[in-house]
Amino acid sequence: MEGVDHLAQERSKAQFDVDQMKVIWAGSRHTLEVSDRIARLVASDPVFRKDNRTLLSRKDLFKNTLQKAAHAWKRITELRLSEEEAYWLRHYVDQPAYTDLHWGMFVPAIKGSGTEEQQKKWLPLAYKMQIIGCYAQTELGHGSNVQGLETTATFDPKTDEFVINSPTLTSSKWWPGGLGKAATHAVVYARLITDGQDHGVHGFIVQLRSLDDHLPLPGIIVGDIGMKFGSGAYNSMDNGVLRLDHVRIPREQMLMRVSQVTREGKYVQSNVPRQLLYGTMVYVRQTIVADASSALSRAVCIATRYSAVRRQFGSQDGGLETQVIDYKTQQSRLFPLLASAYAFRFVGEWLKWLYTDVTEKLQANDFSTLPEAHACTAGLKSLTTSATADGIEECRKLCGGHGYLSNSGLPELFAVYVPACTYEGDNIVLLLQVARFLMKTVAQLPSGKKPVGTTTYMGRAQHLIQCRSSAQKAEDWLNPSVILEVFEARAIRMSIACAQDLSKFSNQEEGFAELSSNLAEAAVAHCQLIVVSKFIDKVQQDIPGKGVKKQLEILCNIYALYTIHKHLGDFLSTGSITAKQASLANDQLRSLYSQLRPNAIALVDAFNFTDHYLGSILGRYDGNVYPSLYAEAWKDPLNESVVPDGYREYVQPLLKNQLRNARL
């Protein structure tokens, strides 16, 4: 069986240029080349193997993670990899590690909130990993509400120091990744207090451990918070607990880009606008959207390939059974997820652009688009991570029983992914922020203030609240402007309905609280419109490669029509479409599934995953699933002996009936 491509026939059915699609997926030929090269490098390095990860004890797993992180750094330095290459290397190592927080949160926090001197002092240390940093914001009793943090940083003018303290148990820092065992430093968020006055939460660079022997410094209690979801998964990360007992740091270690404490202990704002801090948030959330598409595409790749391998029912006269991918129920669950992976990919690409745009505008002191950009990234973070978490689990179910095996890769992918719905802003809390912004935008419509960016459509409220969709036959649902209009109509009608309901409350805050569930739904509608419209924008660009554009059109339409079907209640109750039109859309959707079917395997091949990175027997490139499952089973430690450990004590006495007297 070795070397045979069991999916070759599937691959031969593809109606488009897979190589060109790889370029589209990667973003550019250059990125494809770099990421592909680094993926192979990682895959071929035995230190980076991960197929036995779910069997490691917590301590061994953590040690393995330290080893991988050090080895990654070694390879990065030995091979003199560029920043881009180093990013891909860490990505393909595919094991959460303290380095994620070091590079992903600690460094950006200093870049975003540190003064130039501070950056000059700390960034080189961080870049060379002479210190290991983490991001310590959340506390045992306080998460979403950052303003409620209890840790204090009290300025002591006598010594020109801050005294950082955890006054209560609930003020213990809790969750920061890398904090538990690896980090030597942290950006600690604490309430700044000068002269008895509380100035709210600010960031401080605090050294936690000695650089000589890694022992915690005086006044510091630090440790790991314990096991998390799943085996392997995020347990490679040392999410930590930290208590600070009047720990003193020099005044210079408050991050002072936007506000400062002077030598005399005066609290002053710098001339750098606060809003600059939002830039970092846009940046971080944009990476989360990119990660969503990456995680979802892995799950979809596994489920798609396995669905072509797996056969069940429908055999005539002892012949081959039907591939489960040919069942319409399977398609109607799987293909929308495939479409979503592409949709999130492109909206992530657009967010990257948005970040650049916002940064440029900020540098020009133009804050006009910031609230919109902020709402938009918050909403897209929420939408894409929720859909991805659900999507991974659906892919697992699509694999039937075998999806429940660790070596399908799906359980660990799910376990490692789901906290994305919670960190960097709980998804519901984020939707409510978006809703607040939408209500503000609606309220300003009468003033003639033009909504910007992704809310531009709200400027056409007059038209959108009374228009009727022109869709009259199934094919009309392939028309981008027909699709866009119904998404716009639904979104604005939901927002306006909320605004009207809100206006009936004398107390707006009470109204917002009471209607928050509807408001969150309006926010979802708005975000889905963004995803659809960015996908349409993408498809309307020049796209080279035989048949590539056609496939993207199919995927885009599937994403849109599936969303209509899933949220049909919204579309119908707002009168954005009629029941008849919904039924036509559904017919069209079925037909799109059939069009996609022959291209399904090639569309997941375009993700260009190595078997190493995918980490799934069910998702093997060559489809040679069964011998591989069989061989893998025997490696489980339980199979080290035929008669299990414990037999003599706990099974034999039972069988020998040495525990008699049952009334049964």
Added chain:
Amino acid sequence: MEGVDHLAQERSKAQFDVDQMKVIWAGSRHTLEVSDRIARLVASDPVFRKDNRTLLSRKDLFKNTLQKAAHAWKRITELRLSEEEAYWLRHYVDQPAYTDLHWGMFVPAIKGSGTEEQQKKWLPLAYKMQIIGCYAQTELGHGSNVQGLETTATFDPKTDEFVINSPTLTSSKWWPGGLGKAATHAVVYARLITDGQDHGVHGFIVQLRSLDDHLPLPGIIVGDIGMKFGSGAYNSMDNGVLRLDHVRIPREQMLMRVSQVTREGKYVQSNVPRQLLYGTMVYVRQTIVADASSALSRAVCIATRYSAVRRQFGSQDGGLETQVIDYKTQQSRLFPLLASAYAFRFVGEWLKWLYTDVTEKLQANDFSTLPEAHACTAGLKSLTTSATADGIEECRKLCGGHGYLSNSGLPELFAVYVPACTYEGDNIVLLLQVARFLMKTVAQLPSGKKPVGTTTYMGRAQHLIQCRSSAQKAEDWLNPSVILEVFEARAIRMSIACAQDLSKFSNQEEGFAELSSNLAEAAVAHCQLIVVSKFIDKVQQDIPGKGVKKQLEILCNIYALYTIHKHLGDFLSTGSITAKQASLANDQLRSLYSQLRPNAIALVDAFNFTDHYLGSILGRYDGNVYPSLYAEAWKDPLNESVVPDGYREYVQPLLKNQLRNARL
């Protein structure tokens, strides 16, 4: 803090008699008393502790499971527990074990398919656990399609034996619980072949291991299939692989209740009707529905208690923040799940009755209601397990970051629960079976044949396809007949629409395949109607206890109106309700959430869980969450040393910059 009830104030708010609700939940005062007594017995026994389970290696976990199973059996015999008490004891030990399959599948298979002699021979052995049995149906390449199994059982008239054989790799038995390490015997499903003729799949009792030393018998290769989802969770089970190389068993070990092979090798049907076998299926699925309610209620109990402990935002002047349970978004996610737990409880209770009813009718040779009962249990299995799996994960998200910790109990509950969506019938495959039955029922309507049982409403098709809901104000949505009618209207209209679409196909099978996704949705609508109607039936009974009935009415209405909201597209597109009515229903739903709020904690207290069984720090009865989380963290093996294992090899060289030369 010890001994303080942090939820006392919540408990004092309850507007109903919690003790009476416990009786309702348990099913009877007797069951409450027995289950409560046994729960405490298990909780107080150190052998049954499970708080360190997720830290055990696979081998230690399995050994621990063997120990618990033996200890359970010891207690059962020592204390001379009744069958009922023994059931509860195994239930509260709460760790998947080979005994689940022994009692839950092996014994019922013999009872259901064995002749009287066979039962007389094998059941006493099984009852005394002198043998350990498992249920070996699924193969590596064959699951849902049982008729496609490859294992063969060829009759050899020379020796009066069957030769059981695994002809291919894909015919390896794969998944059976208990098979890997514990079972001495299996009911093996194999294609019966006599005289070269294939009679399809039948069950055979096969001894796998020696009763002396537990070694596999000649021709038998048996082992564990490896790690599954999560840590702890279902990894305590030895789901196994089995290959049979021409293994010979006496002819008497074919399960011969409905068909037999004679000494001469003739295949004959007994006079016992085949349909009897369905009785077992109804039985097993009824237990799965009961388990769904049990698993969901655990998750809901954890999320509800923690939502009352957790505070976030809304603090005025440094006072206490708002309990997150007071946020309407939190309520709109949590309370429908609380309502679902109760709904599934009562529909499970009803299924138990149905099983008795079916059994009685079968004994009287009345098969008339069997197809309906079969469809109904298939559908309810699918509906309740899918909703429970999703619901557990939603409860985890409702706990924010802390829900991601193993000791919240939610990750393991999810991991151990989700395969219920797959085993005993893949949930989608089951829905399609229901849909087939619905299409048959619709097709027979013109003939005047009266639909029975849960399809009785279909007899009123004429009325239901054209009626308009009378709901005119929000309160109308509290009226059971208003609710029932819209659920009936939606269900039958979806079925009839499918039937009409089907009729356009010349080939019915092709039509069914093409429309299968719509058909599955129609099946869901039918099943939701069943749940709603059984809840309404329950609430309309005499219910003693102050305020208890009122609470059940609130829960029933929440379940119904939430379902309408979630599936609004169905209700609107079928014209079962109008957009205006939907909006009124939603208003009513919000008001129901407010009514439920003060009773939330008491409603989960009514599940009567011990802290041991619940296994969650976030769900502790006393709400004393934070000190407990803090104390627990330090027990993680990673915290055995302050400086982690691996520091010297993998961290120090990095910090000391001994891996230089980065281009970064």
